[in-house]
Every structure is written in structure tokens, then in C-alpha cells.
Amino acid sequence: MLRNQLALEVKEQHKAALWGFVQQALATFSESPETLHQPAVRKVLSDNLLLAMGTMLEEAKPIHSAESISHQGYRRLLSRAREYVLENMSEPLTVLDLCNQLHVSRRTLQNAFHAILGIGPNAWLKRIRLNAVRRELISPWSQSATVKDAAMQWGFWHLGQFATDYQQLFAEKPSLTLHQRMRQWA
Structure with a gap:
């Protein structure tokens, strides 16, 4: 100790x-x-x-606990x-x-x-937040006009890392997701 x-x-x-x-x-x-x-x-x-x-x-x-x-x-x-x-x-x-x-x-x-x-738990929470951003980018009712707005709304501050994580999880860039929404609902 x-x-x-x-x-x-x-x-x-x-x-x-x-x-x-x-x-x-x-x-x-x-x-x-x-x-x-x-x-x-x-x-x-x-x-x-x-x-x-x-x-x-x-x-x-060292943490001494009886947590088993x-x-x-x-x-x-x-x-x-x-x-x-x-x-x-x-x-x-x-x-x-x-x-x-x-x-x-x-x-x-x-x-x-x-x-x-x-x-x-960090990876799990990040996936939840990435999915929330994706819902923002896809939704025609979203208040987010840019990828940056949607990402920052969900606590992502390093936008380069956010874009990399997003692309790894969804196999597309967040800008493409937003572009598809804009094209579909224009």
C-alpha cells in the first residue's frame, strides 16, 4: 500500500x-x-x-475492493x-x-x-453517440445543418477522429450521409 x-x-x-x-x-x-x-x-x-x-x-x-x-x-x-x-x-x-x-x-x-x-464502456458509449449523430444526419427533421453541428451536439470535439470513427462503424463518411439526406429531401 x-x-x-x-x-x-x-x-x-x-x-x-x-x-x-x-x-x-x-x-x-x-x-x-x-x-x-x-x-x-x-x-x-x-x-x-x-x-x-x-x-x-x-x-x-492498487484499488482494494470486495467487488466480485x-x-x-x-x-x-x-x-x-x-x-x-x-x-x-x-x-x-x-x-x-x-x-x-x-x-x-x-x-x-x-x-x-x-x-x-x-x-x-468508452467504446460502447462512443458507438451510441456515433449512432445518434448518424440519426441526426439522416433525419429530415434534424436541426443539424452540418456534420460539425451534429458531431458537436453529441460531444465529439476532435472532428478528424470523429470522421474516422464514423467511417469505420458505418463504412461511409459522415458528409456522404448528410449529402444523401439533402439530396433525398431537397
Whole structure:
């Protein structure tokens, strides 16, 4: 236990990942400071920063808990997570939101997602948000006139990474999705 230590030893890969995240955010916001005016972007950015710091510190400081949830318990936990996300679809939810709502640690949530779905909660939430953007881009009733508007509404602040993730999931660029809507409903 590191109780009386003045410093923590942190793995280089975690420090590098956190520093890369900070540099990427600073570069993005220095080029497009208006993105910080979006509440969803600020929320996702701050939660992702906290998660990156948490990841960095997790291996430096062991977590002692009696959390041993069975496979069935993991299924119930994921069911509750899904219900919460569906009830709050208008919000750009993060892993920290889920942990707070479900009263579990990030490690427990991560273990449950990996055990049941084979992916982490961040990847799952990102897919949900990507699907929400796609619905915005397809819907003729959408208020989003641009890909950027739709992406930022759902908390995506790094538009290049968003476009890459979108294309990986849907096998088309988000601009093509929007163009098809405009052409179909023009």
C-alpha cells in the first residue's frame, strides 16, 4: 500500500497517453476555440481527461475492493447501464456518469463490459453517440445543418477522429450521409 508515499510511480505509457490527449485537445481548441462553447464538448472533454488521469493512477495505486460480481451480476449491471443511457439519450453521457448512476467503480464497469460485450464502456458509449449523430444526419427533421453541428451536439470535439470513427462503424463518411439526406429531401 502506498499510504505514506509522497509520490506515485506511474507507467510511461500512461503518462504519454495523458500528455498526448492534452496536446491534442490544446491543438484542437487553439485552432477552433468556438468548440469550447458547446456544453456537450466541455462535458465529454472534462470526463475524458478525468478518465485518462484515472487510468494513469489506477496502476500506480492498487484499488482494494470486495467487488466480485458474477457473470449474471455483470449482465444486470449492463442492463441497468443500457436503461440509463436510453432514458438520457439527449445527454452526452460518459463512463463517469454511468459509474455514478450505477454506484460502481470504473474497474467494475470495465470488467462487466469486457466480460459481456468484449468492449469497454468508452467504446460502447462512443458507438451510441456515433449512432445518434448518424440519426441526426439522416433525419429530415434534424436541426443539424452540418456534420460539425451534429458531431458537436453529441460531444465529439476532435472532428478528424470523429470522421474516422464514423467511417469505420458505418463504412461511409459522415458528409456522404448528410449529402444523401439533402439530396433525398431537397
